[in-house]
Amino acid sequence: MKQQPNPRPAATIERLDPAALAKQLSRYAKDRAHWQVGLEYELIGYARESLQRIDPQCVQSIMLAFASDSAHAQVSREGDQLVSVTLPFGSVTLEPGGQLEFSGSPTATIRETERNLRFFLRTLHAHAQQSGIFFSALGFDPLRKLSEQHWIRKQRYAIMKPYLRTRGGHAWNMMVRTAAIQVSIDFGDESDLARKYVLGNRAGPFVAAMFANSPFADGKLTGLKSTRYAAWLDTDPDRTGAGPGALDGAFDARRYIDEVLRVPLFFVERDGALVNVAGTLLQDIPDATAADFENLLSMIFTEARLRRYIEMRSADSGSPEYALALMAFWKGLTYDSGALQAALISTPVLDQPAYRALQMAVARDALATNCEGVRVIEVARRLVTLSREGLAACAPQDLRYLEPLLQNVCEDGVAPADLLLARANSASAALHATAAA
Numbered sequence: 001m002k003q004q005p006n007p008r009p010a011a012t013i014e015r016l017d018p019a020a021l022a023k024q025l026s027r028y029a030k031d032r033a034h035w036q037v038g039l040e041y042e043l044i045g046y047a048r049e050s051l052q053r054i055d056p057q058c059v060q061s062i063m064l065a066f067a068s069d070s071a072h073a074q075v076s077r078e079g080d081q082l083v084s085v086t087l088p089f090g091s092v093t094l095e096p097g098g099q100l101e102f103s104g105s106p107t108a109t110i111r112e113t114e115r116n117l118r119f120f121l122r123t124l125h126a127h128a129q130q131s132g133i134f135f136s137a138l139g140f141d142p143l144r145k146l147s148e149q150h151w152i153r154k155q156r157y158a159i160m161k162p163y164l165r166t167r168g169g170h171a172w173n174m175m176v177r178t179a180a181i182q183v184s185i186d187f188g189d190e191s192d193l194a195r196k197y198v199l200g201n202r203a204g205p206f207v208a209a210m211f212a213n214s215p216f217a218d219g220k221l222t223g224l225k226s227t228r229y230a231a232w233l234d235t236d237p238d239r240t241g242a243g244p245g246a247l248d249g250a251f252d253a254r255r256y257i258d259e260v261l262r263v264p265l266f267f268v269e270r271d272g273a274l275v276n277v278a279g280t281l282l283q284d285i286p287d288a289t290a291a292d293f294e295n296l297l298s299m300i301f302t303e304a305r306l307r308r309y310i311e312m313r314s315a316d317s318g319s320p321e322y323a324l325a326l327m328a329f330w331k332g333l334t335y336d337s338g339a340l341q342a343a344l345i346s347t348p349v350l351d352q353p354a355y356r357a358l359q360m361a362v363a364r365d366a367l368a369t370n371c372e373g374v375r376v377i378e379v380a381r382r383l384v385t386l387s388r389e390g391l392a393a394c395a396p397q398d399l400r401y402l403e404p405l406l407q408n409v410c411e412d413g414v415a416p417a418d419l420l421l422a423r424a425n426s427a428s429a430a431l432h433a434t435a436a437a
Contacts, residue, residue, distance in 0.1 A: 016261070016283055021293055022190075022253040028308040029193070030186045036106035037331050038184035038309065039113050041323050042099050043135040044177075045128070051143055054133050055150045056081075059098040065127040066092050083154055089116035096157045097149050097176025100124070100135070106184065110327050110398045117320055139214030139228035139316025141177040149176040155274040159267045163278035167236035174235045178228040179317035181211065183330045184309040193310065194251040195344060196334045200304025201246030202347040204314040205355070205362045206380045207303075207329070210409050211315035211322060212366035213416035221424070225366035225417035228316050233359055235301065238263050242355055243302035256306070266299050268292050318416050321404050328401035332387030332394070339390025346382045348374050366415040381410050 045054040045062070054062075066085045067073045074086040084093040090104040102120045107113045128134055136142070141149075151157065157175070164171035187193040212226035224230050232240055244259035245251050261282055267274040268285060269292075282288050282296055297307050303314050312330050315322075333343045350358060354372040361371035369376040384405045391399045408414050 016288055016290070016293060018254045018257040018261075021257045021290065024290055024293070025193070025253065025257075025306060026190050028187075029189050032188055035186040035188075035335060036108050037110065037113070037186075037327050038106040039102075039104040039117065039323060039327055040180075040182040040184070041102045041104070041117065041320075042095060042179035042181070042317050043102075043124075043137055044097075044099050044141055044179050044317075045133050045135045046143070048132045048134055053141065053144050053148065053150055054098055056098060056152060058131060058133060059094060059100070059152070061131060062100065062124070062127050062133075063092065063094070066123065069123060078153070078155055081153055083152075089119060092120070094152050094154065095175075095179075096152055096154070096161070097141075098152055099176075099179050109395070110324055110331070110401050113327060114320075114324055114401075117323065121320060137179070137213075137317050137319055138216075139179055139212070139226055139318070140173075140217055140231065142214070142216035143219055144177075145218050146173055146177065151176065156267060159274060159276045159278055163266060164236055167238070168234045170231040170234040171236060173231045174228075177217070178214075178231055180228065180313065181315045181317055181323045181326050183312045183327050184307075185312065185330055185334050186309055190253055193306070194253070195340055196310050197243065197304055197306055198246050198251050199333065199340065199344055199347065200310060200312045200330075201243045201302060202349065203333075203343065203383060204242070204303025204312075205358050206347070206376060206383060207312070207314040207326075208316070208359070209362045209366045209369060209376045210380050210384075210405060210415055211318060211326065212362070213316035213318045213322075213420070215417045215421055215424075221421075224363050225415060225421075226316055226363050229314075229359070230363035232301065233356075233363065239300045239302070241302060241359070242352070243300070243304055243306075246302075246304070247350065247352060247355060260293075260296065260300065263296065263300060265292075265296055267295075269295065316416070319404075322416065324401045325404045328391060328398050329384065329387045329405060331398060332390035332402065333383065334390075336390030336394040338393065339386045343383055343386050346379065346386065348372075348379065350374075366417055367409065367413055377409075377413050381413075384409050 063082045063085055067075050070087050072088050075082055076084040084091055090102060093101045095101055104113050104116045187196055208226055208229045214227040215221055215225050217227050245256040264279045265282055266278050267276055282292055305311050315326050333339050358371050361369045367377045388402055
């Protein structure tokens with residue numbers, strides 16, 4: 001049941017002034033010398049014998065194993081349930097369907113993130129072997145139906161679940177059956193923030209095409225190359241798609257905040273607990289504060305979103321090599337000013353209906369998409385080339401991490417889904433040939 005927070009002095013509402021909130025965002029700007037890159041990497045777990053999704057008890061055993069591995073582990077609980085483990089190299093948290101998310105500590109070089117990611121995966125594999133489970137790095141659960149999923153008992157998900165059910169036909173699929181890779185980047189000032197945020201949103205469909213890796217669901221082909229991306233497109237129109245202001249001629253932080261304040265909340269935090277205010281606007285909360293605004297930013301699921309950093313969110317989960325390639329891609333495009341400007345020029349500027357049509361076409365055809373006068377493979381190749389040039393200028397030591405995209409996108413014109421489909425077709429042909437013999 002939706003509740004109302006306890007009223008506080010009306011003066012707190014003044015802190016929701018767009019100009020003040022824009023200044024609040026700008027406080028997170030960093031000097032270029034301190035720019036880092038962060039990675040979030042999601043995986044889906046299965047019982048090895050039954051191929052069922054791992055249940056909450058099994059998820060808890062994995063989390064407890066991580067917590068026991070390090071004397072420096074810090075754990076967060078809700079009731080008797082462990083919901084996150086913070087380790088020296090990053091944190092492990094739970095998604096709604098028991099997906100595990102690794103959030104690596106921000107690093108100056110991708111090599112540092114690779115070391116942390118490899119350590120996490122080795123540790124996870126060891127725990128999984130002992131528990132008779134394994135993890136998949138695909139963008140969508142290829143095996144189990146929605147009705148077979150196990151939901152994690154977590155305050156925020158208990159609030160989001162019924163509300164999002166009313167907002168999109170695939171909202172629950174998004175919550176429990178998807179897995180993604182996300183990259184976070186820093187910004188230098190409001191102008192730099194604007195350019196990177198706009199590029200992250202405009203380039204989002206092209207990144208989704210390059211990283212499409214989910215052509216299966218319910219044990220069969222879906223007719224889509226990114227079933228995950230399609231699920232996001234039918235989740236909640238208030239908070240998905242292109243970020244506020246990203247498709248306009250010029251980005252303005254105050255206008256962006258005006259639009260964000262029109263996105264309904266899920267909850268507010270009061271005295272360490274979450275209060276269900278799903279569907280309510282922040283300015284209608286009697287005791288709303290600027291801290292609530294920062295929580296609202298985390299409830300927006302656009303291609304790129306602003307928080308204390310800029311989060312690029314368009315990619316399906318995939319191999320560790322692809323996760324590191326995504327980091328290299330965004331670092332090369334955004335941490336070199338020349339590459340950033342050229343990428344903005346190279347990315348088509350579409351209105352909202354055309355952008356939506358492109359997203360839907362990409363979910364189906366990935367790099368083979370030709371929609372709204374845009375040949376996705378051409379733009380994708382241009383962006384990867386610009387990223388390589390940007391890395392050569394600002395971080396040549398990270399160039400090698402771009403290799404999977406240089407090969408698959410620029411040379412072969414394929415996404416991971418294309419490789420999966422080729423293997424599936426080959427296996428099917430072999431099966432038919434054996435039957436005929």
